Each structure stands twice: as C-alpha cells, then as structure tokens.
Amino acid sequence: MPSHRILCVDPDEDAREDTVEQLRTELTEFDPVFETAATLDDAKAVVSTDLAAVVTEYDLADGTGLELVTAVRDTAPDAGCILYTDAAPDAIGTDELRGTITEYVGKGSVFGTERLARLLQTTVEGKAQASYPLPQNERKRLATLQSYDLDDRALLDSLDRITDLAATHFSVDRASINIISEHSQDFLACYGGANEWDTMDRQDSICTFTIVEDDDVLAVEDVTEDPRFESRSDTLLDMGIRAYLGANLVTRSGLVIGPLCVYDDEPRSFSAADEAYLRDLATVAMDVIELHARLDDGVETDGGDL
Amino acid sequence: MSDETDGGYEFGNGVPIEPIEAGSTVLVAGPALSRAEDLVRSMVADGTETGDGMLFVSTNQSCEKLLDSCRRLQPSFDTDRAGVIDCTGQDLAESQFDLRVRSISTQSDLTGIGMRFSALYESLYADAVDGRVRTGLVSLSSLSMYVDMRALFRFVQTLSGRIDSADGLGLFSIDPTTHDTKTVNTISQVADGRIEVREPESSDADGEVRVRGLRDQPDGWQPFTLP
Numbered sequence: 385m386p387s388h389r390i391l392c393v394d395p396d397e398d399a400r401e402d403t404v405e406q407l408r409t410e411l412t413e414f415d416p417v418f419e420t421a422a423t424l425d426d427a428k429a430v431v432s433t434d435l436a437a438v439v440t441e442y443d444l445a446d447g448t449g450l451e452l453v454t455a456v457r458d459t460a461p462d463a464g465c466i467l468y469t470d471a472a473p474d475a476i477g478t479d480e481l482r483g484t485i486t487e488y489v490g491k492g493s494v495f496g497t498e499r500l501a502r503l504l505q506t507t508v509e510g511k512a513q514a515s516y517p518l519p520q521n522e523r524k525r526l527a528t529l530q531s532y533d534l535d536d537r538a539l540l541d542s543l544d545r546i547t548d549l550a551a552t553h554f555s556v557d558r559a560s561i562n563i564i565s566e567h568s569q570d571f572l573a574c575y576g577g578a579n580e581w582d583t584m585d586r587q588d589s590i591c592t593f594t595i596v597e598d599d600d601v602l603a604v605e606d607v608t609e610d611p612r613f614e615s616r617s618d619t620l621l622d623m624g625i626r627a628y629l630g631a632n633l634v635t636r637s638g639l640v641i642g643p644l645c646v647y648d649d650e651p652r653s654f655s656a657a658d659e660a661y662l663r664d665l666a667t668v669a670m671d672v673i674e675l676h677a678r679l680d681d682g683v684e685t686d687g688g689d690l
Numbered sequence: 691m692s693d694e695t696d697g698g699y700e701f702g703n704g705v706p707i708e709p710i711e712a713g714s715t716v717l718v719a720g721p722a723l724s725r726a727e728d729l730v731r732s733m734v735a736d737g738t739e740t741g742d743g744m745l746f747v748s749t750n751q752s753c754e755k756l757l758d759s760c761r762r763l764q765p766s767f768d769t770d771r772a773g774v775i776d777c778t779g780q781d782l783a784e785s786q787f788d789l790r791v792r793s794i795s796t797q798s799d800l801t802g803i804g805m806r807f808s809a810l811y812e813s814l815y816a817d818a819v820d821g822r823v824r825t826g827l828v829s830l831s832s833l834s835m836y837v838d839m840r841a842l843f844r845f846v847q848t849l850s851g852r853i854d855s856a857d858g859l860g861l862f863s864i865d866p867t868t869h870d871t872k873t874v875n876t877i878s879q880v881a882d883g884r885i886e887v888r889e890p891e892s893s894d895a896d897g898e899v900r901v902r903g904l905r906d907q908p909d910g911w912q913p914f915t916l917p
Contacts, residue, residue: 450801467805472809473792473802473805473806473808473809474792474806476802476805478799478801478802478805484800484801485800485801485804485841485844485845485848486801486804486805487804487808487848487852488804488805488808488809489808489812490809490812493812493816499812499815499856502855502856503851503852503855503856505855506851506852506854506855507848507851507855510847510851510854511847512847512848512850512851512852513844513847513848513851514844514847515840515841515843515844515847516840516843517843517847517876517879517880587840593876596879610870610872611838611839611869611870611872611873611876612839612840612872612873612876614838614839615838615839615840615841616840
C-alpha cells in the first residue's frame with residue numbers, strides 16, 4: 385500500500401515539529417509521510433487529492449483551522465481532518481459549516497499524542513470522514529485492482545463492445561465500465577455520451593455505492609428521489625443521468641473492481657430480468673479482464689483475439 | 691474485565707443481549723412506540739455498574755429530562771461519569787452547569803456536535819475504568835431532518851471511527867419507519883451490527899429485540915424489560 389501523506393499545520397514551529405516527531409514515533413508501522421505548514425495559505429498550497437489527513441491548530445496567522453478544513457474538503461474530500469488545538473470547542477464557531485466534519489483533540493489531553501496518533505490512524509485507514517461506505521475488504525480490493533493492466537488497447541476494445549451491447553439492450557445513450565480507485569471513479573470503457581466524461585471524485589459517483597451492494601447490482605430509478613444521490617443530483621443530471629443500473633465486476637477471489645453501468649436521462653424502473661442481463665454482461669467483462677491478465681502472466685493459451 | 695465477558699460491554703438483567711465487543715458501533719432500530727430509544731439510554735446507563743463513562747448525544751430530550759430518564763432506568767446512575775450533548779436548542783438549567791454538559795443551538799451544526807462529542811469523550815475516557823466509554827445517540831432520525839443523508843453518513847462514520855479507536859461502545863437509535871430503506875441500509879453499513887426493536891407480543895415485556903451482525907448473540911426475537 386502507498387504511504388500516507390499527513391499535513392501538520394501549526395504557527396508555533398516548536399509545537400509543530402514536536403507533534404510531527406511524536407506522531408512519527410507512534411505511527412512507525414503506519415508509514416506516514418509528514419509535511420508541515422505554518423499558515424493557512426502555505427497549507428492550502430500543498431493540499432491535493434492524495435492527502436490522507438490534516439492535523440491543524442485552530443488559530444492560524446492568516447485564518448483558522450476550520451477554513452483549512454473547508455478547503456481540504458473541496459480538494460481532498462476523503463481526507464481526515466483533525467483540529468489539534470489549544471482552543472476550546474465552545475470558542476470555535478461552527479454554525480456555518482453544516483456538513484463539514486472534523487475531529488477535535490485538545491492539546492491539553494492527558495494522553496498527549498498517543499490518542500491523537502491512534503485516532504489519526506483509524507481515521508485514515510477506515511476513511512472515517514468519507515461520505516460513502518467502504519467495502520470491508522477495501523485494502524485488498526485496491527491492491528487487486530492495481531494488479532491488473534487496464535491500459536491494454538485490445539482489452540479496452542473488448543470492453544467497449546460490451547458497453548455497446550449493454551446500451552443497445554437497454555436502449556440508452558450512455559453506458560460504461562467504471563473502476564473505483566482509492567479516491568476516484570475512472571471510466572474504463574464507454575458508449576455514446578459517456579465518452580465525454582472525465583474522472584470524478586469517488587464521493588460523487590453512484591458506483592461507489594454499487595460496489596458495496598450485497599447482491600452486486602444497484603438500480604436507481606431516479607437520482608433526484610434517492611437520498612444517497614439527491615444532494616449531488618444537479619451534477620448527475622448535467623451528465624444525463626436520471627436513472628441508473630450497475631452490476632459489479634467481481635474477481636474470482638470475490639473482490640469488486642467496479643461496475644458495468646447503463647444510464648437513462650429519464651426516470652426508469654428496472655426489472656429482475658434487466659438486472660440479471662446486466663449481471664451476466666458484467667461477468668463476461670470480468671472474464672475478459674482476467675483472461676487478459678492471464679495472457680500477460682504468460683499462461684499458455686491458444687492465443688487469438690478475445 | 692473478567693474472562694467471561696472477554697472485555698465486552700455488559701448490560702442489565704432485563705436486556706437479553708450478550709456483552710458487545712469493545713470498539714463496536716451498533717444501530718438500534720425501532721419505531722417510536724417500541725421503546726428503542728429508552729433501550730439505548732438504559733444500555734448506556736448500565737455503564738454505571740462497571741465504572742464506564744457514559745456519553746449521550748440527545749436530540750429530543752433536554753439534558754434535564756435525559757438525566758431523569760437515566761435515573762429511572764438505572765437507579766444508581768452516576769452523573770459524575772456521564773456527559774451530555776444537548777441538541778434540543780433549549781437553554782441549560784442552572785442545576786446542570788456543574789455536569790459535563792454541552793449544548794448546541796441547532797442540530798444542523800454537525801461540526802459543532804462532533805467537536806463537543808470529541809472533547810467530552812476525551813474527558814470521560816480519562817476518568818473511566820480502563821478508558822471504557824459508552825455512547826448513546828438518540829436519535830439519528832431527528833438529526834436527519836436537519837441535514838442530508840450524505841452529511842449524516844459522514845457524521846456517523848466519524849463518531850464510529852472515534853469509538854473504534856478508543857475501544858468504546860456506540861449505540862445509535864433510528865426509527866426505520868420514518869426513513870427510506872435506502873437511508874437505513876446505508877447508515878447500517880457504518881455499524882458493526884444492528885439491534886432491531888419491536889413492540890412486545892405479551893404484556894409482560896416492554897418490547898422485543900433481535901440482534902443482527904454481532905457475534906455470540908441470541909437468535910430470534912427476545913423479550914426485554916426496562917426498570
């Protein structure tokens with residue numbers, strides 16, 4: 385697994401360095417990579433999608449830790465945020481933040497950085513501040529996903545044909561096979577209007593919910609009426625997604641790398657037969673990916689196109 | 691803790707639930723008339739017997755009423771080990787000022803609730819036997835009226851993470867009859883298990899519970915009684 389980028393922000397240099405040193409000592413097996421900043425602007429400058437967590441004082445020379453938390457939520461929505469501060473909770477105005485969540489650890493805690501370290505580790509490893517559920521085997525799932533070569537042109541052509549079949553069967557203008565990575569949803573194969581889509585934040589994707597479905601299929605009749613997606617429905621409607629059906633690509637070891645999806649721009653219900661058909665196509669897609677992987681590994685085959 | 695319970699959180703005699711493993715968050719799901727909310731308060735207040743910290747996030751009972759409920763459910767209820775985040779928006783009574791009580795003006799301020807929760811948790815953790823703290827959140831259904839489901843999910847997941855990291859116990863009540871099943875199922879994915887609550891079939895009991903997803907628990911519906 386990659387190391388975890390942790391940003392520590394504190395205007396007091398000694399306190400900042402001390403926190404980093406203590407966390408480094410407590411988290412040796414966690415493999416953290418620490419970066420530091422003294423001000424809000426300096427901290428914002430190093431925030432990027434792969435940031436695992438930020439540990440920040442509340443009072444900063446050019447703003448507050450909560451302003452930083454808000455900025456982190458925009459750029460790195462899955463990152464854990466922890467206020468590690470001398471300021472009391474009652475002294476921190478939070479009325480306007482609404483759904484922005486941050487952990488709080490008082491610097492005066494009698495447990496010192498030990499509790500901060502454990503909380504930091506739990507928050508990062510369990511993505512405790514993400515707004516979507518994680519599969520229970522997420523680390524193994526991500527490792528498996530990374531083991532596939534998904535850039536092979538012949539493989540992608542085969543997968544494109546599967547999305548064509550799905551779109552034709554469901555009479556829709558958009559279909560795709562999507563990969564759910566650590567922080568994003570990537571479009572592996574697309575049909576029609578889906579070719580115009582770019583990688584999106586995982587928290588904004590429907591498919592990140594599909595991959596935790598027990599029966600490996602998720603049907604959404606209308607995104608504007610579904611509590612999981614209604615707060616993001618404007619973006620989805622702009623993409624032409626009003627109704628959705630997704631079926632998971634499941635590896636032989638039972639791990640989900642992402643779903644095959646069809647999208648309709650009108651509300652629509654899906655029958656059990658619809659779900660079964662898409663599930664079958666998803667199985668074919670996974671078979672194609674695994675056969676390509678075996679070819680790459682040098683397993684003897686008869687050769688030829690898949 | 692004794693080997694018998696293996697460090698799990700124990701409950702009173704009237705509640706047919708075996709000790710729950712430390713670090714767990716459990717959804718307690720029942721309709722308004724099922725006494726699910728009282729069951730949560732009782733299971734948290736039972737921490738008095740074992741010297742646990744007891745932390746409540748209360749959305750529909752003011753601090754004063756909540757403490758009255760706890761004293762009724764657990765006559766030896768120890769307010770010195772208790773903390774309350776009062777989310778009802780009511781001003782605190784003067785008699786509550788010496789307790790570990792924080793108030794929040796609006797339930798939409800999940801950031802404020804979360805930070806106060808964290809601070810109170812640390813305080814109770816410091817004083818509790820072996821750092822054991824039980825958290826009762828009553829109720830998620832009330833919070834859901836003020837925030838969208840994804841914000842609520844993030845909030846619950848964050849609380850659950852803190853409880854997990856501190857080997858605590860979280861009991862969060864929800865009224866499934868007031869929600870889309872998609873909401874309940876999604877929130878359930880944060881929890882380690884679910885306790886379903888319904889009204890009793892016999893008048894001898896206060897209700898019935900069925901435990902899902904937790905190890906070594908009784909099968910099927912079991913009657914429970916509350917003091």
